Amino acid sequence: MSTVPRTRTRPPGGASTVKALNCPNCGGTIALRAAGRTVSLLCEHCGSTLDATQPDLRVIVEANQALHRPLIPLGSRGELDGVTWEVTGYLERTDGEEPWSEYLLFNPYEGYAFLVDDGDRFSLGRLLDRVPGWDNNALSVDGRAFEPTWPTYEARVTFVVGEFYWRVKVGERVQVTDYAAPNLMLSAEENGAERSWTQSKLLDRGIAEAAFGIPARQASWGSTPRADEPSPYRRRLREALVIAALAAAVLLFLGITAPSNQLVLTRQVDVPFDEKSHNVVIGPVDLPSTRQSVHVRARAVTLNNSWLDLDYSLVERRTQQSYAGYATAERYSGRDSDGSWSEGDNDPGVRFSSIPRGTYDLVIDGAAHRWVDPKAAPASFTPIFGSASLPAQDTVPVTLEVRRGGGTGGLLFLFLMLIAAWPAVLWLKHAHHEARRRGWAQSDDEDDDE
Amino acid sequence: MSRSSIFYALICLGLIALYASAARNGYSPFAQGGARPFFFYGSRGPTHK
Numbered sequence: 001m002s003t004v005p006r007t008r009t010r011p012p013g014g015a016s017t018v019k020a021l022n023c024p025n026c027g028g029t030i031a032l033r034a035a036g037r038t039v040s041l042l043c044e045h046c047g048s049t050l051d052a053t054q055p056d057l058r059v060i061v062e063a064n065q066a067l068h069r070p071l072i073p074l075g076s077r078g079e080l081d082g083v084t085w086e087v088t089g090y091l092e093r094t095d096g097e098e099p100w101s102e103y104l105l106f107n108p109y110e111g112y113a114f115l116v117d118d119g120d121r122f123s124l125g126r127l128l129d130r131v132p133g134w135d136n137n138a139l140s141v142d143g144r145a146f147e148p149t150w151p152t153y154e155a156r157v158t159f160v161v162g163e164f165y166w167r168v169k170v171g172e173r174v175q176v177t178d179y180a181a182p183n184l185m186l187s188a189e190e191n192g193a194e195r196s197w198t199q200s201k202l203l204d205r206g207i208a209e210a211a212f213g214i215p216a217r218q219a220s221w222g223s224t225p226r227a228d229e230p231s232p233y234r235r236r237l238r239e240a241l242v243i244a245a246l247a248a249a250v251l252l253f254l255g256i257t258a259p260s261n262q263l264v265l266t267r268q269v270d271v272p273f274d275e276k277s278h279n280v281v282i283g284p285v286d287l288p289s290t291r292q293s294v295h296v297r298a299r300a301v302t303l304n305n306s307w308l309d310l311d312y313s314l315v316e317r318r319t320q321q322s323y324a325g326y327a328t329a330e331r332y333s334g335r336d337s338d339g340s341w342s343e344g345d346n347d348p349g350v351r352f353s354s355i356p357r358g359t360y361d362l363v364i365d366g367a368a369h370r371w372v373d374p375k376a377a378p379a380s381f382t383p384i385f386g387s388a389s390l391p392a393q394d395t396v397p398v399t400l401e402v403r404r405g406g407g408t409g410g411l412l413f414l415f416l417m418l419i420a421a422w423p424a425v426l427w428l429k430h431a432h433h434e435a436r437r438r439g440w441a442q443s444d445d446e447d448d449d450e
Numbered sequence: 451m452s453r454s455s456i457f458y459a460l461i462c463l464g465l466i467a468l469y470a471s472a473a474r475n476g477y478s479p480f481a482q483g484g485a486r487p488f489f490f491y492g493s494r495g496p497t498h499k
Contacts, residue, residue, distance in 0.1 A: 243455060243458055243459045243462055247463075247466060258473050290475070291475040291476050292475075292476035294476075311485075324484055325482060326484075327482075343498055350482045353478045354477045369493075369494070371496070404476075405476065408472075410478060411472055411480075412473075
């Protein structure tokens with residue numbers, strides 16, 4: 001399928017006037033709107049092809065098919081791109097699968113243009129007066145790069161009425177190769193004798209309909225986009241990226257300038273093994289801000305093949321308001337056929353969120369446990385090589401560190417992700433549109449392979 | 451600027467205000483505060499195979 005006008009040579013220059021003439025075949029009155037430029041005139045009453053270069057309008061081909069009226073009547077005037085155009089001719093074409101129609105537009109100062117209607121969208125085509133350039137392996141016109149679309153196809157005229165500056169007739173065939181850029185289509189038309197280039201611009205929906213007073217067409221959602229159809233998400237994506245960049249910059253500034261955490265208290269406590277729970281109270285923990293986060297870190301560097309359950313309660317001295325938290329410090333090591341191994345975090349931290357101002361005590365319930373390797377040798381076994389296990393500890397020394405404030409990194413990351421969500425959605429939609437738009441060429445290639 | 455972009459800009463302003471408020475109040479969605487669940491008690495050990 002194609003949406004671009006087909007081959008015609010560049011029209012001659014010169015003045016033009018409107019003349020009223022009679023069809024020599026049917027006698028009907030016909031208007032010669034571009035006198036002096038028109039070569040071929042199709043009677044809108046009987047469909048006969050007349051030679052407009054002859055004063056007596058000699059009949060070239062008599063009508064041999066039923067006439068039908070184009071959607072935009074001949075002689076209609078409309079303004080497109082700031083130019084008032086008059087419809088002088090109408091033809092229908094097909095590539096064997098999809099039909100489309102073209103209106104020949106005329107303006108005494110601008111010359112000719114083509115209004116191409118694929119049944120869904122209109123585009124306005126102008127003949128190029130120069131050959132497109134070749135930059136970076138792509139055709140280019142005025143700096144715009146055009147990428148190939150589908151393979152070259154044959155376009156055939158199936159109906160024609162009105163006046164034209166070339167001798168058009170039903171059955172006329174040309175070979176067409178299309179190239180696309182967002183909003184633009186570049187078409188090369190060859191008929192054996194010559195090649196012409198046409199650049200057509202996709203018109204926004206409703207523009208051509210409003211210009212020529214025909215009913216507006218509704219967009220058909222979900223249909224495959226045309227090869228020259230620009231992504232409707234491109235502009236919104238660009239705007240969203242600018243907004244997201246500004247918002248991210250503000251967030252980063254707030255994150256960088258936020259006060260860092262401050263050490264409030266450090267204590268070392270010993271947690272005995274094999275005791276159900278060992279209770280320790282440390283304090284005071286002074287929290288001067290209205291609300292702040294509190295981070296408690298327990299460092300048990302001597303822990304080995306054992307674990308430590310730590311339950312915290314941050315208790316406000318005056319109100320006895322309590323905030324609970326917990327952590328587990330553990331460390332295990334050993335040796336197997338692959339060598340030495342170790343695992344476990346003996347330096348766990350816990351963060352309390354949004355703790356109100358006050359003086360607090362940190363109540364710690366600690367319980368230390370030994371891990372017994374079920375595959376280990378019995379206690380009476382003494383290895384021949386290497387040292388025996390270290391003497392068992394009675395207690396685990398734990399260094400507790402309490403800090404207030406800080407900890408906004410995760411929050412900052414979360415908000416940056418939230419801000420990036422909408423641009424990401426738009427980018428996915430844009431990429432999907434572009435993939436489907438470019439899919440024209442891919443699907444045609446696949447058809448050829450089959 | 452499209453209507454959706456204006457709406458998105460307003461949402462961004464809201465998110466910035468929310469972040470500033472959360473950071474000021476020391477709020478963190480990743481805070482681990484709370485009592486230890488009962489199933490967190492019990493025997494532990496390495497996951498090493």
